[in-house]
Amino acid sequence: MVSYILSHQAYLKIFFHAAKHPHLRVNGVLLGKLDPASQNVLIEDVIPLLHHWTSLSAMMSIGLNLAQGYAESVNLALVGYYQASDRVDDTALAPVGEKVVSELREQFKEAIAFVIDGDKLGSGEPALIPYLPWASTSSWRPYNLNPPAFSIGSSISLANPASPSQAIALVRDAQRHYKFGDFDDHLEDVTIDWLRNQAYKRNYRKVPESASTLIMTITHAAAFNGTFIHSPRLGVVDILRDYLLAINHTVVDDRGLISHFSPANSCTSLQLLQESNIFPTIIPDGSFVLPTFCDLHLHAPQFLYQGTGLHLPLMQWLDEYGYRSEERIDADPLLARKVYKRLAQRLIEAGTGAVLLFGTIKKETNIILAEEMQNAGIRAFVGKLSMDISSRPSYVESSSEDSLASAQKFVAECRNLVSQFPPHRRLVEPVITPRFIPTCSNDLLSGLGALSEKESLRIQSHLAEAHEAVEWVKQERGIEDFDAFESSKLHTNRTIQAHCTFLNQTALSGLAKRGTAVAHCPLSNSYFSERQFPLREALSEGVKIGLGSDIAGGYSVDIMDSMRKAVITSRLREGARKLDPNSLLINDTSDKPMQTSLAIDWVEALHLATRGGAHALGLPQTGVFEVGAAFDAQYIKLYDDTTGAGVGALDFFDSPLGSGITLQILEKWWCIGDVRNRTGVWIQGEKLT
């Protein structure tokens, strides 16, 4: 006989359906397919039908009919039936169940039925009794071969042996079954998506109201098989086809690290598949998995005024929208939570998995920011602003001492916030954040430098952004922007400086020597900097560089937009240099122009957005797929694997089917892809969307 493997999702859904209506009769159908090679029936999903059935009603026929249509649309078949009785001890397959599954058998001859075993529901054992047809009769009997169902070596098994215990935890601790709906529910409320039922997956990473327990949630397959794309080095993009990637993502080890990564037909991959109970998610032709993006510069409170007032000069914009947003958010915790929650959603939607944030001056508001990022499940480096000088009397810290004390308290509270979690689930970290030189006294700067050193904290600020700011510092302090940071010990290998458009070659080389990284923000620079960042020169010096959205001096949260603008800006610089080789010289020690083109291409931009950003943020374990790296990834769909039709803005007139994802196809996505191509995001092995 064939074997049956029930996926994690399918088990959870059956369990939730029964748990939601403990005293009613529930039923539904199983979706899956017969794998011709292994002769396994893979039960991938279920569709719940009713929760108060008695006999075969018109309603059930209609539900079955719609379920059938849905199954076909996702290339699956109806491969079986499940039910629960209204009494715990009744485990008989009801006549109506026999009738339904017998009919399904006419289409799919290996059809199977499961009856929920009420006695085992809370036990952590698989709570299902399989029924198969009895010889040539039309009657169905419980499966009674040896070894018994769900024991080692049985032909009826779970893809994930931890499904029963996880199902219990999800119901008990997270009431996930209330987010689950069947056809009956749908008839009451058409917004309930009974066919897909994905809502139960949401709202995982909540910081618990009572911080006493960490809910362990495992939401999906722990392995993938298909195309992976990453850029391990500048100028390189690897398209790795038919790879197997597995993740530590079980109840005993949920670190979310990549535990296996090699071609699917390699010996180690085959061995893994044979020895473990892994049931990999297949990434179909036309889709691929890519590391998430890093955003190295984003003013979280300014998201309130995204895309507003950008015709104003920088200082006026800051006063009317920048500072104003910060002041409003510091004054209104509810508004802060609303803006930060939405920001986190938008970042995930855009595929950003790690973000370096400027917050506000008030400690409490930055804790809200940290909470919302931790809850959303993305890596966030949260900077409480330090500024003891300001042009806006209502928005400044009262003294350098107060400012330092507040920074220190924020660091402690932010760390405390996540101390309840195991180290790999601590996604937020505090960052030392002198706003920029003009708003910080020398005392504050050196105090922050010392604090960062003592506590091994990352540092961020703005460096040499605009002509006016650079001149201001020179006039006020008689030194360059750059030197003010240097003398306060703020240029470390934990530092990320935004912009750096006005740095010369010596300064770039200084950054490289210190290991200080640059957040390149081409969109906001084109608005507010008279000069553009010497990207190629900085790369040649070996400076660590990633991209930043600079919300809300920049209007787009999407790092794909930053990539495109980085290429454009660099091409404009190269164009200008071609017309006049001396026009863009930033080299103050030699007058030889660079040999390399100043332009970067899309492949280089993709590196900056992923691995480059990860390096700049001091996250060497992300931005790349390799064993030991965290599984921080986005799932991108470019075309349908059956029709070859492009997704979102993409059109393919030469069918991509068969050829798989090529550099050309990838470039098209780079140029015109958008959020519609992104169907999933994971951080540390956990799925966020």
Add this chain to the structure above:
Amino acid sequence: MVSYILSHQAYLKIFFHAAKHPHLRVNGVLLGKLDPASQNVLIEDVIPLLHHWTSLSAMMSIGLNLAQGYAESVNLALVGYYQASDRVDDTALAPVGEKVVSELREQFKEAIAFVIDGDKLGSGEPALIPYLPWASTSSWRPYNLNPPAFSIGSSISLANPASPSQAIALVRDAQRHYKFGDFDDHLEDVTIDWLRNQAYKRNYRKVPESASTLIMTITHAAAFNGTFIHSPRLGVVDILRDYLLAINHTVVDDRGLISHFSPANSCTSLQLLQESNIFPTIIPDGSFVLPTFCDLHLHAPQFLYQGTGLHLPLMQWLDEYGYRSEERIDADPLLARKVYKRLAQRLIEAGTGAVLLFGTIKKETNIILAEEMQNAGIRAFVGKLSMDISSRPSYVESSSEDSLASAQKFVAECRNLVSQFPPHRRLVEPVITPRFIPTCSNDLLSGLGALSEKESLRIQSHLAEAHEAVEWVKQERGIEDFDAFESSKLHTNRTIQAHCTFLNQTALSGLAKRGTAVAHCPLSNSYFSERQFPLREALSEGVKIGLGSDIAGGYSVDIMDSMRKAVITSRLREGARKLDPNSLLINDTSDKPMQTSLAIDWVEALHLATRGGAHALGLPQTGVFEVGAAFDAQYIKLYDDTTGAGVGALDFFDSPLGSGITLQILEKWWCIGDVRNRTGVWIQGEKLT
């Protein structure tokens, strides 16, 4: 009693339902609302239920239930019931109908029923018999008050008196009823959207197989009430709230011109509403209507390779992708049709209503391009390429005579293609298109100049795009690009030149004097021109300017992308000038720098994308809302009018409800809006999406 007004859409749907199943019993429900001011019941839509009902079945209950849910989701109520019998002469309201409508009456006390009058279905008269409850009994009787239903002064009327005749035409000539499906159909095929049923609206503008008849189709309300936004002059954006706009869009006059445009509470508006049978579509808070965009430069065949190979230098890109796409498309009419059809869809999706196209050298392929644009319903100016010199031996016309003869034939055939339509429905026009100077002999250039003059044809080409091209012309012909066009009489007030990045002040002034327009393509220029177009200088000279996507040297078809890049490029130029006032001087007659900023803002960009482009294209009757202008418009939704929630990428943390669309909100859309905000596009009064 209250009055009942049945919308055009509702009448069509009932008619289609009956026409699709002439020998079956069909039924459905009416969706609408009671307007508290006028006490009119506005029947806006219908949902078809079954086409083989007998008694009140479970299926009908479920269908009613789902219809109810849908109605609520669109803020409408179930306000009645309709049915047709299986016999033409049976016009009784069946007991099941009485039962359903009596139940509806419990929720909506003015519920009404209609029975289809089979005798009148083909007559052009309204084929509906209204039933209302008989006094206080539960029995329903045909409406028998005077004046009779649907006659002048009756309290039961059609919003559009032409609905019956148009319904007949749509069924008879366009078989539109086959695109219509009810709940029964949905149960057979879940992809049928029985609740909304919008599919029947599609495929209007088809050039008929037999060109003998033009199908007159009227698809929607001929008036709108709400917010209109346009930019009649550079630097000005008018937000016109609560305006009434009416369109010539009836059977007798379907010119699609704006016949009325003034504040809704003005005397003329009130008079119009009173005297005519207009039932305006309300544009809710959060949505507005804007003129469609103009795209002044797009290589249609290169859409095949959109977003491909853009790291290559221009000449290599042209050879590997540009020329190759043209050659492939000229060799393969099926591919041509596929690419051009999709391009038209993408343009409409992006809100582009008028487009100036470069085609290929083969006449027949350009006719396909013209057909597809006419069929899609957008204004297209189609340029068959003229080129008798080429670096690619396989892609060139054999002589200047052949090239001229082919251009002439194309002009005649393209004009002939649309001669079957009345003048206002001729949406495509041929354009004289010397590819660029390096590919055209002097004979060809002067021949094309003469042809354009004789036939009053528009002209397009590339002018002074890149350093290499400009130098090439100088070396080969000893003159500037600009002068080669001048001496061939190709610079006219019907000419649109792409790029113009290398023009100096004198040349810009020359363009202004001739009335020659510029297609500014900031994205492709940033890739392929060393210098950027001196936009502000050209505007100051009075040159007509619009924006171009330059597919596929540019990768985005979206003119919103061009607007954003135009602002960025201009700001970069202004930034560079601030650092070095002489760096960007293009003034060869004086050394005084301009006083004005070289940067444009989003409001100026919006003008270039709409009214500016229309002027450049010689379409003075578009790009603005005023009486006599063509209704070429896009419908943009920024937020939900009940919740204030942003649509697409837009977030509003300060509720926009009540304040309506402000400049700030509009700017946010300009920065981050996308296709998700666009819910409709009209050209010449006809709805395309």
